[in-house]
Amino acid sequence: MNLEETKKLLVAGEWVPAADGGVAQTYDPADGQLLASFAEAGPADVDAAVAAARRAFDDPEWRAMSPDARGRLLWRIADLIERDAAALAELETHDQGQPISMSSGVNVVLSAQVFRYYAGWCTKIEGRVSSVSVPDTLHYTRREPVGVCAIITPWNFPLAIAAWKLAPALACGNTVILKPAEQTPLSTLWLARLCVEAGVPAGVVNCLTGGPPAGQALVAHPGVDKVSFTGSTEVGKQIVAGAAGNLKRVSLELGGKAPSIIARDADIDAAVAGNLQGALFNTGQACGAYTRFFVDHKRADEFTEKIAAAAARLPIGPGIRPDTVLGPLVSAEQLDRVAHYVDSGVRQGAQLVTGGRRATGPDVERGHFFEPTVFAGVRDDMVIAREEIFGPVLSIFTYEDEDEVVARANDTDYGLAAVVWTQDTVTAHSLAGRIRAGTVFVNLLPLIDPGAPWGGFGLSGWGREMGSFAVDEFTETKGVFLNLAR
Incomplete structure (x- = not known):
């Protein structure tokens, strides 16, 4: 052309x-x-x-x-x-x-x-x-x-x-x-x-x-x-x-605000790898991207430490470069939007574990690049927990039991996608049935296939x-x- x-x-x-x-x-x-x-x-x-x-x-x-x-x-x-x-x-x-x-x-x-x-x-x-x-x-x-x-x-x-x-x-x-x-x-x-x-x-x-x-x-x-x-x-x-x-x-x-539920019995290494890809594909600019991470309180420290370390290692650069994992945001407007949400998370008291700023370096200085950002200690009432950010921002929460996590995962105006990480089939089927979302993935990335329905509940x-x-x-x-x- x-x-x-x-x-x-x-x-x-x-x-x-x-x-x-x-x-x-x-x-x-x-x-x-x-x-x-x-x-x-x-x-x-x-x-x-x-x-x-x-x-x-x-x-x-x-x-x-x-x-x-x-x-x-x-x-x-x-x-x-x-x-x-x-x-x-x-x-x-x-x-x-x-x-x-x-x-x-x-x-x-x-x-x-x-x-x-x-x-x-x-x-x-x-x-x-x-x-x-x-x-x-x-x-x-x-x-x-x-x-x-x-x-x-x-x-x-x-x-x-x-x-x-x-x-x-x-x-x-x-x-x-x-x-x-x-x-x-x-x-x-x-x-x-x-x-x-x-x-x-x-x-x-x-x-x-x-x-x-x-x-x-x-x-x-x-x-x-x-x-x-x-x-x-x-x-x-x-x-x-x-x-x-x-x-x-x-x-x-x-839009979407997909919850990711990491059960106590989950393979944490698999959950870290899958959630990182599920959250950051296309630099988080996806309505089905995983954005709210509900981790069983006994596994939260391990999950947070590993996913933050993995996020910080991701290659950032122009999408045309073969080794790039995290490309630019689509525009200066979108870059400002993501930065605004990150600032909001800091102001409201979320713990910034990694990232949180515009990426720097010779390959990215002229583009709209933002570091992969991980927040811990996020509360359900924070802006970053409620609104769709559409960028490389991950928010980690902890939970005590299944009834609690279902209620909190469903406490959103959106209902496009969700994911459950567990090695127990009963937990997988139970949570998949209770979460209000058009698609629930189990131990999987947010995939789309021509033979499977795609769409959501609510907003x-x-x-x-x-x-x-x-x-x-x-x-x-x-x-x-x-x-x-x-």
Whole structure:
């Protein structure tokens, strides 16, 4: 992708500049260098993209495409993602900051995987015959596409999240307007180009880059039938309000404050290694990252000492460097946000065990780097215990018994993910059943798989992604009554 290609929007199968000529920039968070300029979509561009998506939705080329043909189309997109895997991973690392090991080994891989998974679903979206009590009547249901879908994605995993929303939307026969976060638009633009190359009919996939006004216009637009959003809880609430005009369907994957419960019988070394990775992948910029560590009081000192020492040894640097484990935060704004929360923890009396400041050194001085930070002695009422930080900050608590830790783990407005570390199967199943979270991991990192649901309770959002659950989100159910009386 050259710099000129990033300055256009995909509308109705054509790459066009913003109607008003608006352009914005994206920067490498590792060194602050300009990466590219991109088109800043305005109201006229939103109108044009929605109109294009509506025409494509009603066009027989897409509407009447067989499920098998849709499946082969999605499979081709997966093949193209794999063809361009190295370039996509490097682009994602420069635009977002994540280590190249994650962009190449996890996110690009998952992006291709979800397209193949939903390629298989295209031929399996079925209705059923219902038993009704109306005499001489056959009743059956159909699963039909929702219509024009606005897919609004965040800056932390731009390519993977765009892929895992776009693939089921297309599998179900919808048309789509992709709107990536303004901080990280580049990999989504590349994905849109791959859709065109794969042969997706014009207008079925449109891509608008730009800031919040473009997203707000999509949410409020009466021609949009559904919004699928991943991002902050604050913006999620605004989307619910903005979607009220035509009562469009909304699915939301929002914030998290995942508890990690370390039982007395846990393998502490395994828990330290797993929690460190689960907390600090993508520099803690993940809604499912482990952030609140509830450690049995008899194991707390050992756990704290070991995880703090391990955190302090992690290689920090530009994500493009092969040995980097902790890359930069996405922006100066995010760096200031994390520093503010760390200062809050110190002011409220938490014990700063390690980290707590902006990283220093020749490789990081120009970027948005923050040291991995571990607090002990954290109270449940502290700001760092209540609010989502979205950075490399770990808060350690102690507990006495299972009833206590369940109550405290559930004492949050969020409910996206949680993890339990134990060698006892009874403890594992008991805690997994009692914790209020959309996903509970046991002795495991916070993984996502196309076959398993992903979403949360409370302020972590509405609906589920992945698996058959995404098919539910992108289809409407129609009932048909047929009179059989002669």
